[in-house]
Amino acid sequence: MSVPAHAADRPHAGLFVTFEGGDGAGKTTQSTLLQEWLERSGRTVVRTREPGGTEVGVLVRDIVLHHRGDIAPRAEALLYAADRAHHIATVVRPALDRGDTVIQDRYLDSSVAYQGAGRVLGRDEVRDLSLWATEGLLPDLTVLLDLDPRVARERLDADDKPFDRLEAEREGFHVRVRTEFLALAEAEPDRFLVLDATRPAADLADAVRARVGGMLPDAP
Ligand code: TYD
DSSP, rough: OOOOOSSSGSSSSEEEEEESTTSOOOOHHHHHHHHHHHHTTTTEEEEEEOSSSSSHHHHHHHHHHOSSSSOOOOHHHHHHHHHHHHHHHIIIIHHHHTTTTEEOOOHHHHHHHIIIIOOOOOOHHHHHHHHHHHHHHHHHEEEEEOOOOHHHHHHHHTTTOOTTTTTSSHHHHHHHHHHHHHHHHHHTTTTTEEEETTTTTHHHHHHHHHHHHTTTTTOO
């Protein structure tokens, strides 16, 4: 499905940008650089993330990332969807209706990649669940920071932080996640900007700015 790039064609006054990619791909760094750039030009930015962008979401995040026992795959998918439903209804939609720019770390493509492909629940089922949860909200732009899971693992090891439930999954899981992200980007080329996450952070930030700049309400 093709998503309109121009402000006048969008269903809301604001701009909804999501960052996706495997763990360790550099989403947080790029989100921060984009936020700083937009704020320097006087724009109002709401920076948020899933899971955990609301008070309820913080509770859900703790379950999905840190619960010690098993969680059935469908329950995991529903927990992410519940976090998302509350987050979109109470934070993201109101911000987009006000005309703000929302920069979000992870959204429904993460569910399709991690639960749909990683947990093998199926692309369409998981996507439909998220679309139901969010009343059909899709990002105006999704930046996919693509990284080989082996390189990602080296970055995470160097970080020296304990792995969460998803990070601790085996390599095959993360390979399925990466492959699915790339397939999603190929299916919706107008919505996605795919970048090689091994490029220097400053180059990546330039590429993101070039794309976002053309989507701002006062762009030609
Ligand atoms: P993230 O916030 O990127 O982790 P970190 O704080 O370590 O950077 O994401 C948390 C994990 O949740 C990540 O491994 C991906 C996973 N996830 C899903 O499996 N499904 C989803 O729908 C989302 C949003 C995240």
